[in-house]
Amino acid sequence: MIIEGLLTSTTDKGEPHAAPMGPVVNVDLTEWTLRPFASSTTFKLLRERPTAVFHVVDDVLPVVQAALGLQVEVNFEQHASGSWIIADCCHWFQLQVVDWEVSSERSVAKAKVIDCGVKRPFWGWNRAKHAVLEATILATRLHLADRLTIADDLATLKKAVEKTAGEREWTAWKLVQEYIDRSA
Numbered sequence: 001m002i003i004e005g006l007l008t009s010t011t012d013k014g015e016p017h018a019a020p021m022g023p024v025v026n027v028d029l030t031e032w033t034l035r036p037f038a039s040s041t042t043f044k045l046l047r048e049r050p051t052a053v054f055h056v057v058d059d060v061l062p063v064v065q066a067a068l069g070l071q072v073e074v075n076f077e078q079h080a081s082g083s084w085i086i087a088d089c090c091h092w093f094q095l096q097v098v099d100w101e102v103s104s105e106r107s108v109a110k111a112k113v114i115d116c117g118v119k120r121p122f123w124g125w126n127r128a129k130h131a132v133l134e135a136t137i138l139a140t141r142l143h144l145a146d147r148l149t150i151a152d153d154l155a156t157l158k159k160a161v162e163k164t165a166g167e168r169e170w171t172a173w174k175l176v177q178e179y180i181d182r183s184a
Contacts, residue, residue: 001025004133006066007034008076008084009045009052016084017045018072020063020136023054023111032095034109043107050097051081051114055089058123060132062086064172067136068179079115090122128165131157132172139179147184154180 007021019042024033032054036043046052057063065072075087085092095111102108135157138150161173 001027003054003056004063005057006055006063006072006074006086006089007042007052008055008086009042010049010082010084011045012048014082016076017041018062018066018074018086020067021054029093030113032093032111032113034095034097034111035106036109038102038105038107046097046109047100050109051083052095052097052111053079053083053085054093054095055086056091056122057086057089058125058129059088059168060125060129061168061172061175064132064136064175067140068175070175081115085117085119087119089119091118092116126164126169127160128163128169128173131160132165132169132176135173135176139176139183142180142183150180 001024002022003025004022006018008016008018011017019040021034025031036046062072062074076084077087079085079094081094083094093113094115096114097109097111099110100107135154138145138153142150161169165173
C-alpha cells in the first residue's frame with residue numbers, strides 16, 4: 001500500500017528539505033520503497049546522504065506547499081543523528097536507504113527503519129483533506145492530462161471541500177487553485 005506524507009532529507013548546508021512522498025509500505029511498516037524521480041532534489045539529496053525521515057501528518061497544508069514547490073511552513077526539530085523531524089507530525093520514521101534501482105526516471109530506493117517515534121495522536125483526515133490531496137496531485141500533473149478532464153475532476157473535488165473543510169483545507173485549496181490558474 002502507499003502511505004502519503006512528507007519526507008525530510010538534509011541539504012548540503014545541513015538544512016531540512018521537505019518533499020511530498022508516497023512510499024510503498026507493508027502493513028507492519030517494516031518494508032519501505034521510496035520512489036523519487038531522478039530529476040528531483042529529494043533524489044539528489046538521498047543519493048548524497050541516504051538517510052531521511054518520513055512523516056505521517058494530518059495537516060494537508062504543508063503537503064500541498066511541498067508538492068507545489070512553495071515554502072513549507074512547519075517547524076523542524078533536529079534528531080540526534082542530524083536528520084530533521086517535523087515538530088507537529090503524528091508519527092515519524094527515520095529511514096536508511098539500503099538499495100537503489102536507478103535505471104529509469106522514477107528511481108526505486110529500498111529502505112529500512114532505523115528509528116521511529118510518535119509525536120502526537122493522529123487526528124485524522126476528512127473528505128476535504130482527501131479532496132485537496134487529490135487536487136494537488138492533479139495540479140502537479142497538468143502537463144500530462146487533458147485540461148477539461150482536470151476541470152471536471154476539480155469541480156467534483158470542490159464539493160467535498162465545501163462540505164467538510166476547515167481553515168487549513170481552504171487555504172490549501174486556494175493554493176492549488178492559484179497554481180492551476182498560473183499554469184493556464
